[in-house]
Amino acid sequence: MLVMTLSEYSNDPSFDLVKTLKMVLIHDLVEIDAGDTFCYDDHDRSEKTERERIAAHRIFSILPSEQAHEFVNLWEEFEAMITPESQFAAAVDRLQPLLLNLYSEGYAWKKHGIKKSQVIERNHHIAAGSKTLWEFAQNLIDEAVRRGYLIDE
Amino acid sequence: MLVMTLSEYSNDPSFDLVKTLKMVLIHDLVEIDAGDTFCYDDHDRSEKTERERIAAHRIFSILPSEQAHEFVNLWEEFEAMITPESQFAAAVDRLQPLLLNLYSEGYAWKKHGIKKSQVIERNHHIAAGSKTLWEFAQNLIDEAVRRGYLIDE
Numbered sequence: 001m002l003v004m005t006l007s008e009y010s011n012d013p014s015f016d017l018v019k020t021l022k023m024v025l026i027h028d029l030v031e032i033d034a035g036d037t038f039c040y041d042d043h044d045r046s047e048k049t050e051r052e053r054i055a056a057h058r059i060f061s062i063l064p065s066e067q068a069h070e071f072v073n074l075w076e077e078f079e080a081m082i083t084p085e086s087q088f089a090a091a092v093d094r095l096q097p098l099l100l101n102l103y104s105e106g107y108a109w110k111k112h113g114i115k116k117s118q119v120i121e122r123n124h125h126i127a128a129g130s131k132t133l134w135e136f137a138q139n140l141i142d143e144a145v146r147r148g149y150l151i152d153e
Numbered sequence: 154m155l156v157m158t159l160s161e162y163s164n165d166p167s168f169d170l171v172k173t174l175k176m177v178l179i180h181d182l183v184e185i186d187a188g189d190t191f192c193y194d195d196h197d198r199s200e201k202t203e204r205e206r207i208a209a210h211r212i213f214s215i216l217p218s219e220q221a222h223e224f225v226n227l228w229e230e231f232e233a234m235i236t237p238e239s240q241f242a243a244a245v246d247r248l249q250p251l252l253l254n255l256y257s258e259g260y261a262w263k264k265h266g267i268k269k270s271q272v273i274e275r276n277h278h279i280a281a282g283s284k285t286l287w288e289f290a291q292n293l294i295d296e297a298v299r300r301g302y303l304i305d306e
Contacts, residue, residue, distance in 0.1 A: 004175050004178065018170050018174065022157050029154065063158070067158070
């Protein structure tokens with residue numbers, strides 16, 4: 001829903017929306033299967049991609065081979081974050097947890113003692129998909145600091 | 154996920170997939186808000202469209218007017234089931250509960266004493282979106298009768 005609602009803010013106005021929608025749906029299905037990881041847990045994150053790759057191949061191999069191939073490729077494209085579609089998909093995928101943290105009074109940030117610098121480090125690639133959304137995200141982060149949801153470091 | 158996975162079975166091979174994906178996402182959002190209805194409850198169903206229309210207008214009016222207009226129109230298009238996109242969206246929307254009933258050993262059907270004729274009456278419009286999926290659905294329904302999940306009437 002966020003991808004379709006915010007599509008006009010992609011850096012590349014001619015990006016392929018249907019490919020991006022497929023990509024985010026596929027990406028989340030794999031995360032549901034492989035288990036998502038708290039994005040500031042560096043240890044667990046290093047194994048995340050390999051765990052998800054195994055899941056992606058297992059799940060999509062249920063499909064006819066042509067479709068399995070398409071879906072695995074879309075998953076790999078998302079992970080590589082090189083194309084405009086995957087960069088916009090990744091931007092929206094990062095924006096959503098920022099919004100959830102802001103609307104839950106910084107629940108996950110406060111629980112884990114997260115600092116502003118960590119949030120910037122983990123989310124600055126939003127700019128690769130959408131400069132406008134990264135500007136918006138930076139305002140959210142500053143607002144979160146003002147409200148005491150994030151440590152100002 | 155079903156729309157993107159089954160898109161090749163649309164009766165109209167040139168249907169607009171991105172429009173259809175938007176339509177099903179919007180449709181489900183409105184159902185979440187307005188409350189879904191058991192599809193064999195005729196009394197409740199008669200009020201369902203009006204309840205959902207009110208919800209659609211309220212939810213989408215949060216958006217900028219151009220986008221609110223687009224989303225309300227997509228919702229109305231889905232409900233009218235005249236275009237290839239809405240007919241395919243509706244086909245997939247009906248196929249999913251059939252699959253859920255089959256894989257849950259007819260849970261909702263048995264609980265409410267549903268008959269085969271009711272399932273055919275409620276689902277035969279799948280054919281308007283996809284003759285192939287309706288053929289597939291009819292096989293599922295016959296299988297459900299054989300397994301005793303549905304009353305053979």
